Amino acid sequence: MEPQPLDPPDISLENLLRPMLPPGAPIPDYDQLDYSFAIEYSGPVGDHPVPRADPLVGSRDSSSQVDSSSVSKTPRPKPSALHIDTRKRAHLAAEKLISESGSARSPITGLVEKDSSSTTGRSPLSNSGTRGKAASKEKEAGSSSPDSRLAYSGLNSLSRKSSSSEIEELNVQFSAAVSAAASALPSPSALRSVSLSENHNLENSDFHSTPRSISMPERDRADGSSRPGSPSGVTAVEPVVVVTKKRECHRCLKKHMLQEKETCLVCTARYCRNCVLIAMGSMPEGRKCLRCIGLPIHESRRPYLGKPSRLLKSILSPLEIQQIMRTEKDCLANQLRPEQLIVNGRALAAPEMSELLSCSNPPPKLKPGKYWYDKTSGLWGKEGEKPSKIVTAELKVGGNLKPDASLGTTEVYINCRQITKSELKMLKLAGVQCPPSTYLFLSPDGSYMEEGQNNYKGNIWEKASIRVMYSLFSLPTPRGSVRANKPSARELSARYPPAILEHKNVSKLLLLGHEGSGRSTIFKQAKFLYRGGFEQKELERYKEMIQTYIYKYLVILLEGRERFEDEEGDALLKIKCDPPATGETSKNMYSMDTRLKNLADWFLDITADGSLERYFPAATREYAASVEELWRDPAIQATFKRKEELHKLPDVAGEFLERVVELSSNEYEPVDHDILYAEGLTQGSGLAEIEFGLPDREQTSGAMHDTVDYSPTGRYQLIRVGGIGLKEGKKWLGMFEDVRAVVFTVALSEFDQLWIDSDGVARNKLLISKELFQDIVARPCFKGTPFILFLNKYDKFEEKIMKGVPLTTCDWFSDFSPVGVPHSTQAQQAYTYVVHKFKKLVGDRKLYTFQLNALERNLVASAFQYVKHILKHEESKAAGWMALPEDSSYCTDLSSYSLHSARQENGNSWDR
Ligand SMILES: Nc1nc2c(ncn2[C@@H]2O[C@H](COP(=O)(O)OP(=O)(O)OP(=O)(O)O)[C@@H](O)[C@H]2O)c(=O)[nH]1
Ligand SMILES: [Mg+2]
Structure with a gap:
């Protein structure tokens, strides 16, 4: 065929x-x-x-x-x-x-x-x-x-x-x-x-x-056990630098003497125009050879990130270049890794780096290395060198500034750092008196004062000629005009409280305490009680804060769930003694289904790389339903049941997560209760003050007899020193020497809770409060100042004791043994014992104590009335009268005030 x-x-x-x-x-x-x-x-x-x-x-x-x-x-x-x-x-x-x-x-x-x-x-x-x-x-x-x-x-x-x-x-x-x-x-x-x-x-x-x-x-990777090695998730693999002859294309090995080449950001291999697209492909991370994708860039190439070469411009369209340059700049693998930046002796964590880079005035052209940062003034420099830049102040990055950070030898200190010779020269030119052993307190706008003295001395940037001199000597000057940067009276009051407050005829009350003790709650209650509450703008801020915090609480729970799941899995394994078949993962009460786990992983990822705040609260509405679903998942509920083990999870987390959909809506407006429950005053907490007149007792409860205003002026100023303020700004305390009383808050309920400090060490929260209290009481500037201890969160304390949580969980209370006393509950006994322990700390000195639940407004009003009595008492003592107010509702001993007596006075009607 x-x-x-x-x-x-x-x-x-x-x-x-x-x-x-x-x-x-x-x-x-x-x-x-x-x-x-x-x-x-x-x-x-x-x-x-x-x-x-x-x-x-x-x-x-x-x-x-x-x-x-x-x-x-x-x-x-x-x-x-x-x-x-x-x-x-x-x-x-x-x-x-x-x-x-x-x-x-x-x-x-x-x-x-x-x-x-x-x-x-x-x-x-x-x-x-x-x-x-x-x-x-x-x-x-x-x-x-x-x-x-x-x-x-x-x-x-x-x-x-x-x-x-x-x-x-x-x-x-x-x-x-x-x-x-x-x-x-x-x-x-x-x-x-x-x-x-x-x-x-x-x-x-x-x-x-x-x-x-x-x-x-x-x-x-290999072991499948730990969190990302670097917070950024990019493994620090040292790129292999390719050595090619100077003008040779790494791919075709032709010289093309006069032709430009494109360089790989990682291995620095160079490619000619014929080879570049083949060698680098679609450039999903910018200009990198295909084998270098995912690797961190070579630091010598960092200045070129996002800057297209002429060669690229000649072979790609503007749109393509734009896209490639954008990915090159934004892609994670090309970013500086947080651990490459050591600030004040500590490698940064991802959130710290993102805070540093996203601040309004970040250090320019950052390279890996060791730096020092003065949070108070914003001065920034390389370790062992003079300052090179003024960045945004008060960023929570790095460790504590060390006196020898810039290796100065001048014996003149700015915000605790011994300054360099060139800085000293400039200070002298600016007319600042600084003989050896001068300690200056410098703020970001250049205003300065001597530490420990209450007077604002001047501004080093004020004169244009000085600014010019500074730049001549390569010393940094603030951006923009100093006039524009001039702090408002309110800002100044936060920075130099005494200087601003000096002229005021008010009784200053300093409100101190450890993180979470309730300082802000008391402050907010004062605002509700004596200043008519919050303005619309402030409410907006609270709304945003609450909406952001929900996600932070969720992430703490998600982390906890992972931990509990692993622990539970291990425990079950031990019991069973027969390991699951390869690939099989044992499920337990903390396990979630794959879909929710993916969602949870995403939340954990964006938290780990510091971008949580980039997403929220902006996308809060879209995710509300998913967050609710996660929250209602049995695994998360089981995790929440163990909330005492999640040290960073605040008490309010459950309350807010329960209402996530409502709180995330656009129409949501925070009510008083939400504002009190929201932690802190504002997101950046430092110093805050509020001035008010205390009304007569009759006005607040109608059951009090004290109609005399004992304050010299009838005006009080409550100054809250926030979390950071107290840690780094202990030097500020010396400037509050004219305060009439120190109100120190302690959260009683924290006796069984742990706090993870910056070194990762877990410590009992009440013990930390105790140490802070001892430290402050011992300060010479408060030698004659009355101390009033607000023993707050009594409600939670009572609840715990009643539930059988032993007070002895806190080592400091190891010798507590409740005895059967008629008409006294175990919680009252425990409370009396704690009061006694605190009083013992101050020896012969008088310590006033007040049992408080700061969420109850009337109780806070009573607390301020109590403070007023103390001031009067102290005043009389000083004048030699020694007479106590007749009505003394403070029982036999003015130095203690308990809810028991307060409830009797107020007929047990404590509304929130
Ligand atoms: N149950 C209970 N919760 C309280 C009490 N006082 C405060 N809280 C809650 O404790 C949390 C922390 O209170 P804050 O007032 O923010 O404490 P703070 O850390 O000293 O304040 P900042 O300096 O702003 O950080 C908030 O969620 C408050 O609602 C109380 O007496 N009882
Ligand atoms: Mg707080």
Whole structure:
């Protein structure tokens, strides 16, 4: 039989394209198609192997079929047929889609996209991104394959969120094109060891097998146990710097003497214009060779981040350059890692670095290294050197400033740092008197005073000539005009309370205490009681604060859940003694289903990399339902039951999480109760003051007889020293020598709670309060000042004692043994014992104590009346009268006031 002639292959464009596209994908419009073809090389044999180009005519051959194990599960186009220009098209389509969908996109989408260049940039609501074991499996299987990494991040995230097959298709084509290009044309060195046929095999290509250190939390790696090694999640792998001859292209090894080259940000290999796109692919992290993707950049290249070269401009469209430069600047792998910055002797954590970089005046061109930072003035410099910059003050970054931070030898100190000779010279020029052993307190605007003295002395930046001199000597000066920076009276009062307050004829009350003891609550109650509450602007701030804090509380719970799940798993394992089969994870009451776990992981990730505050409260509404779902999950509820073990979780967490949907709505307005429950006054807590007149007793409860105003002026000023203020600003205390009384708050209920200090050491909270109290009582500036101890949170204290939590949990109370006393509950006995312990601390000195529940407004009013009595008493004592007010509702001993007596006076009607 005569052989039938074979049909000529159908070489229509459609048939050519079909194998390149995923099954079922529509053929793109011919007019819009941007394509090119590779033809087989038939020239003379050269020095280097030439990549093979397989013809695409006809149906796909078996060798081009993608291994079904490939997680992308999409056929890869043949390397030869799809030119890199496809990227352009994919990219433009993505841009188009972004611009079209821009307005309709939810804030979540926008936010996630923004972050998509970073490790954690995955939609929390999609299942694609998993931290932990799932992610690690995915990685092993290749699903977090180079495809997904190579695709433009924006495009990638779009395809994840959008169901648009077009985008997915483009993404796949684009990734495949790059992979193809990479594997088809590896570097000469790779070619030396890889045969052409291997080279042709995408799965075996050098590109695929190159180990990556892309931002994968450490626990996702070998042991699967720990949190990310670096907070940023980028493993600190030292890049291997490629040494090439100066003018040689690292890929083709040609010299191209006069041609510009593009340099890899990681290994510094240089590529000529013909090789750059092949060597660097789609540049998902900017200008890096394919094998360097995921690696941290070489520090010498940091100044070039985001700055396109002329070469790039000549081969890519402006839109592409814009996108590449954006990813280059934003992508996580290219960021400075927090641990590379040592500030005041301590490596930064991710949230600290993000605070530093996002402040209004960050240090410019930061490089890895050791720095010192003066939080009070904002001065910033390299360790052992004079200051180089004034950055935003009061940032919570790094350790404590050391006197020798700048290796000064002048014996003149600014905010505890011994200054350098050039600074001293400048200070003298500015007319500041500074003989040896001068201790100056300098604020960010240049105003200064001598430490321990209450007078504001002047401003070193005031004269323009001085500022010029400073810059001549390379010393930093503040940005903008000093006049504009002049602090308001209110700001000054916070900085130099005595200077501002001196002229006022008020009785100053200093409100001190350890974090969480209730200082702000008392302050807020004073505002409600005597100043008519909060203004609209302040309410807005509280709203924002509450909405942000909910997420922080959630994250504490999520971390706790993980811990408990592991512990429980280990415990069950010990009981069972038979380890689960490989890959099987034992479930317990703290385990969550995969979807919620993904969501939880996302929250933990954005917290770990310090971007939680970038998302919230902005996206609070979108996530409220998810947070509620998480909160209601049995695993989280089981975790919450063990809240005492979650040291950072405040008491209010449950209350706020319970109402997350309501609190997250736009219409939500904080009510008094919410404001009191919200921790702190404002997010940045330092010094705050409020002035008020105390009304006569009759006005507040109607049951008091004291109609005489004992205060000299009838005006009081309550000054709250907040968390940071007290720790770093202990020197301020010396400036409050004219206060009439120190009100020290202690949260009684903390006797069984732990506090993790900055060194990670857990300590009993009440013991910390005790030490702080002892420290302050012992200060010479408070030698003759009456101390009033507000023993707060009695409600919680009572609840705990009644529940059987032993007071002896706190070592300080180890000798407490309740005895059966008629008409006295165990809680009252415990309270009396605690009062006794505190009084013993001050020896012969008088210590006034007041039992308080600061959430009860009337009780706080009584507390202030009590303070007023004390002041009167102290005044009489000083005048030698020694008469106590007749009515003394403070029982036999003015020095103690308990809720018991207060309740009797007020007929037990304590409204919140
Ligand atoms: N149950 C109970 N909770 C209280 C009491 N006093 C304060 N709280 C809560 O304790 C938490 C911490 O109180 P804050 O007033 O912020 O304490 P603080 O840390 O000293 O204040 P800042 O200096 O602003 O940080 C808040 O959620 C308050 O609502 C109390 O007497 N009983
Ligand atoms: Mg607080």
